[in-house]
Amino acid sequence: MRKIVLLALAPLLAVAGCSPPGPARIVEPRLKEQPARGLSLLRQAMLDGHNRARAAVGVAPLVWDDTLAAHALIYARTLAAEHRFEHAEQPMGPGREGENLWTGTRGAYRYDEMVGGFVDEKRYFRNAVTPDFSTTGRWEDVAHYTQIIWRGTTRFGCALASNERDDYLVCRYTPPGNVVGQIAY
Numbered sequence: 528m529r530k531i532v533l534l535a536l537a538p539l540l541a542v543a544g545c546s547p548p549g550p551a552r553i554v555e556p557r558l559k560e561q562p563a564r565g566l567s568l569l570r571q572a573m574l575d576g577h578n579r580a581r582a583a584v585g586v587a588p589l590v591w592d593d594t595l596a597a598h599a600l601i602y603a604r605t606l607a608a609e610h611r612f613e614h615a616e617q618p619m620g621p622g623r624e625g626e627n628l629w630t631g632t633r634g635a636y637r638y639d640e641m642v643g644g645f646v647d648e649k650r651y652f653r654n655a656v657t658p659d660f661s662t663t664g665r666w667e668d669v670a671h672y673t674q675i676i677w678r679g680t681t682r683f684g685c686a687l688a689s690n691e692r693d694d695y696l697v698c699r700y701t702p703p704g705n706v707v708g709q710i711a712y
Contacts, residue, residue: 564638564687568638569638569685569686569687570591570596570685572637572638572639572641572642573591573638573642573683573685573698574589574591575639576638576639576642576643576645576646577589577642577675577683579646580646580649580672580675580676581675581676584676584711584712585712586676586677586678586712587678587681589680589681589682589683589700590681590682590683591682591683591684592682592683592684592701593684594684595624595682595683595684595699595700595701596684596685596686596699597684597686598624598684598699599684599685599686599697599698599699600686600688600697602615602626602697602699603686603687603688603695603696603697604688606628606630606688606695606697607688607689607690607693607695608688608690610690610692610693612628612630612695613628614626614628623703624699624700624701624703625674625677625680625683625699625700625701625702625703625704625705626674626697626698626699626700626703627645627671627674627675627696627697627698627700628695628696628697628698629641629644629645629695629696630693630694630695630696631693631694632692632693632694633689633690633691633692633693633694634689634694635694636694638687641694641696644671645671645672645674645675645698646672646675647672648668648669648670648671648672648673649669649672651663651668651669652669652672652673652711654710654711654712655710656708656709656710657673657705657706657707657708657709657710657711658705658707660673660710660711666705670705673704673705673711674700674703674704674705676704676711676712677700677703677704677705677711677712678711678712679702679704679706679709680700680701680702680703680704681701681702682700682701683698683699683700683701684698684699685697685698685699
């Protein structure tokens, strides 16, 4: 389930060869001008990106949830502090939250590029029963996108945390999507 969203900038990306076992790390030179950052900009970019994707498939928009954003921030800070990139362990059943993760070079990406990485998975999506919703045969190739467009999901919240090297975006969703045996919309 570990995965880093690779943006369409593949020729500019290099994968660090000496990183610990786990997902590859996106490395990109920092821009001379850093992207604009801040909580209100993050919230608006995430709302815009998520709800544009949902509108494109005819499902109702998501509502921002400050509690989910707070949960996302706690986990984003944990990932950044521990230099780790993996989904949170969560109990099955009530209280479980859907989760999308993204990581990349600190300060190199705008918020719309981050959510765009999730939405770009649409190119491999087919609206079939979960987990058979990817044209590649790998559900992991579309699971960020399907969580965004999942009809039953109504609320979400996202947060960003950084360490000296990387940014970590965590988005949490309720009710969670990607339910085995169901379709996205």
